[in-house]
């Protein structure tokens with residue numbers, strides 16, 4: 001089932017000006033590198049896929065949260081600061097997420113939040129879509145069930161089981177979402193580590 005582009009949570013959005021900081025610069029560079037590899041992009045029906053985030057403090061008010069690529073930006077060749085949102089509040093149980101910035105957060109921001117929430121050492125999350133990676137790594141790498149739809153509290157629980165089952169001391173990881181066609185996720189202590197993990201999994205095919 002392909003369900004990208006569907007905002008399943010209650011999204012609370014506050015329009016603010018773009019933020020310029022080191023975390024946003026890193027995020028834009030990583031996202032544009034994924035776009036060049038066709039790991040972020042747009043399906044023929046116009047639905048965008050793939051999103052990246054980095055844990056950070058909002059530099060103007062010091063709020064803790066993460067920057068994430070904005071919703072439906074997969075078709076844009078080169079993102080800039082006007083395509084980045086900041087997520088500072090989320091309630092998985094209530095299916096509620098609050099973002100601010102020049103664009104609304106990706107529809108998949110709740111899964112990013114949930115991964116950050118599991119381990120304070122996780123500093124970045126990369127979610128891409130790729131049919132070859134998804135088919136190859138499904139059930140070879142840690143995989144969530146086929147009957148678990150994306151963006152739901154059930155998916156949050158399934159991902160939690162995988163992240164918490166990592167080897168002691170390991171921060172970075174990779175997983176496949178069998179119930180989210182083409183969807184894979186990597187995460188790491190920083191964006192470089194999460195990106196290296198994803199690119200290594202792509203190169204291993």
Ligand SMILES: [Zn+2]
Nearest residue numbers: 004050108183
């Ligand atoms: Zn996805």
